[in-house]
Amino acid sequence: MDPLVLGIESTCDETGVALVRGWTLLGEAIASSMEQHARFGGILPEVASRAHLEEMIPAVETALTSAGSALSDLDAIAVASGPGLVGSLAVGVAAAKALSIALDRPLYGVNHVIGHVAVDALVHGPFPEKFVALVVSGGHSSLLLINDIADNVVELGQTLDDAAGEAFDKVGRLLGLPYPGGPHVDRLAREGNPESIAFPRGLTAPKDRTRHPYDFSFSGLKTAVARWIESCEDEGREVPRADVAASFAAAVADVLVTKTLRACHEHGVDTLVIGGGFSANSQLREMAAQRCADEGIDVRIPPIRYCTDNGAMIAALGSAAARKGLPPSELGIGVDSAMPLTVVVG
Numbered sequence: 001m002d003p004l005v006l007g008i009e010s011t012c013d014e015t016g017v018a019l020v021r022g023w024t025l026l027g028e029a030i031a032s033s034m035e036q037h038a039r040f041g042g043i044l045p046e047v048a049s050r051a052h053l054e055e056m057i058p059a060v061e062t063a064l065t066s067a068g069s070a071l072s073d074l075d076a077i078a079v080a081s082g083p084g085l086v087g088s089l090a091v092g093v094a095a096a097k098a099l100s101i102a103l104d105r106p107l108y109g110v111n112h113v114i115g116h117v118a119v120d121a122l123v124h125g126p127f128p129e130k131f132v133a134l135v136v137s138g139g140h141s142s143l144l145l146i147n148d149i150a151d152n153v154v155e156l157g158q159t160l161d162d163a164a165g166e167a168f169d170k171v172g173r174l175l176g177l178p179y180p181g182g183p184h185v186d187r188l189a190r191e192g193n194p195e196s197i198a199f200p201r202g203l204t205a206p207k208d209r210t211r212h213p214y215d216f217s218f219s220g221l222k223t224a225v226a227r228w229i230e231s232c233e234d235e236g237r238e239v240p241r242a243d244v245a246a247s248f249a250a251a252v253a254d255v256l257v258t259k260t261l262r263a264c265h266e267h268g269v270d271t272l273v274i275g276g277g278f279s280a281n282s283q284l285r286e287m288a289a290q291r292c293a294d295e296g297i298d299v300r301i302p303p304i305r306y307c308t309d310n311g312a313m314i315a316a317l318g319s320a321a322a323r324k325g326l327p328p329s330e331l332g333i334g335v336d337s338a339m340p341l342t343v344v345v346g
């Protein structure tokens, strides 16, 4: 029988714990400290770490209960050891080490970003031999070629500045929307005309296409939105907020989908997995669904609650690593706030 793996996620503001066997999710628990951060307009790392401390043991207990399992049933412990906020990561890694030592079970410190991809197998079944993954959230925008989710991930590109969700949050602020602005901009954009303003598509000029074929850049777009709003105000015109949101959202989705589809074609793959909290974005979902259908690419996106940070993604990746027979992490493993994407298990 496949090993029963407990996964712990604490890279940012969610404390997630889940149990996975093979590609089957058996139980889970999640707590979020977002409400404590919202009024500050950003995550407060110290507040997030303290919330993880308070939530960790109850989350482990709830996940075990929901799976109908006891601690002694576990075969391995997985934890997101990076990338993320140092203090938050430290809480999860310490909890995982304590369980590993107390139960005498192997410990796998795994990559959070690759976990965003792994979770899709719990929903849509085993992965094909080779596929492309786009991981987009408030902290990451990465394009990956996955030959084997457990030990062969190639980073094709990433954002050179803001992540997609971060750009949405900043534009949300420019439009006077509450934090985190992403979902609000998405909603407003649905009421506007996406073709009304020609906002720039970052890193798509011919010279950038050779130097940065799969990298993203959203800070120029964000600045263009800021300038556009300022010029309206200078001229005493009312800002057409829905049109600004729609044109901005279309620019982000266009660049993400165009570069991702090019990666699929150039690497001869016909499956695309999209993960990360930003895959909740409706403009991205619609554009990806339509263009992938046109171009014969099978697109897999987990349900939204498995796109945002959660424990199942870490248990899923730990399960892949354990089944592949990878050597566990050393017990002295530290947290790696900038864990490279080529490292699946640290």
Ligand code: KG4
Binding pocket: 012, 136, 137, 138, 139, 140, 164, 165, 166, 168, 169, 180, 181, 182, 183, 186, 276, 277, 278, 280, 281, 282, 307, 308, 309
């Ligand atoms: O994965 P996630 O929960 O946390 C990070 O690891 O960052 O992603 C949250 C990010 C935030 O920036 C949020 O504003 C953005 O994803 N987001 C959205 C939408 N839902 C969440 N951005 C645009 N449209 C959405 N529907």
Ligand code: ZN
Binding pocket: 112, 116, 137, 276, 277, 308, 309
């Ligand atoms: Zn994440």
